[in-house]
Amino acid sequence: MNKFETLVFAGLIASIAPVAAVQAQDVYPNKPITIIVPYGPGGTTDVVGRALGESLGRQLKQPVVIENKPGAAGSMGVIEMMNTKPDGYRLTMAPVGIFRQPYLQKTRYDPIRDLTYIASFLTYDFMVTVAADSPFKTINDMVSFAKKNPGGIEYGTPGRFTGNQVVLAKLGKDDGIKFVHVPYKGDSEAIASLLGGHTQVAVVTNSVLPFMQSGKVRVLATAADVRPEAFSHVPTMKEAGFNVEVPSPLGLAGPKGMPQDIVDKLDKAVKTAMSDPAFKKVLENYGVRTFYMDNQTYTKFAETTFKAEKDIIQSLGLND
Incomplete structure (x- = not known):
């Protein structure tokens, strides 16, 4: 390779290198x-x-x-x-x-x-949940009691304005029921309050599963569109006759x-x-x-x- 060819080859390499570098940088993720x-x-x-x-x-x-x-x-x-x-x-x-x-x-x-x-x-999925020793065996039991005792049910959730709160807020509005909302900082606090007898009901998510499996709580209904596999024995709110799906x-x-x-x-x-x-x-x-x-x-x-x-x-x- 003579001097001229060497210079041309070097120039080609120099022009290709930046393009290759940009292409390498563009490969996502790097x-x-x-x-x-x-x-x-x-x-x-x-x-x-x-x-x-x-x-x-x-x-x-x-x-x-x-x-x-x-x-x-x-x-x-x-x-x-x-x-x-x-x-x-x-x-x-x-x-x-x-x-x-x-x-x-x-x-x-x-x-x-x-x-x-x-x-x-x-x-x-949002679960309407009670303690295992609750007199409410079904969601209809809970609704029947709430209608006869306005404000007689306090329910815990992981906080104000959560989907959990929407579940019973919608049920209450649709059926003319007054529930008392008690917000907590998370599912664990809401469940602890339920087990401690401070609230009669908790609306929590799938995190309630181990408590249900251990027999500490009873899930009355879910606000899901279908029965979640892990809660296949639990009716949805719509199946129970309430137009609540969150x-x-x-x-x-x-x-x-x-x-x-x-x-x-x-x-x-x-x-x-x-x-x-x-x-x-x-x-x-x-x-x-x-x-x-x-x-x-x-x-x-x-x-x-x-x-x-x-x-x-x-x-x-x-x-x-």
């Missing part, structure tokens, strides 16, 4: 991904989130780090997305409560404008403006996790159902739910 769990460590959402992260990590060939950010009614992750680069490396779980909060108090975020919805992966899907979201190819890759990984034996086992242990919605379906669900929440809040008087 570094760890962080998923924010907007609740404290150790709870069902945290445990499930870590299981999902492990499944996604195996598929995407990068570590998935779970970061707990509790507070602000489960919206800390959404708030964080407002100042996050839309490159797919920092994501958050999006609980259904984020669609309700803007109607209850001033929020920094708009759940439609400020997020990219990737996919949902599970749904929580869905609570949990999904993965990122900041607005995420590239569609990255969204699609993450969406595909979430869908694959639905059949991952390790992930399914964790959900089964907690009595939680998988519930997959792809990017487009989940985005439409977010838009529809956000609009519907305004009517729910106003009709049930939750912000009075």
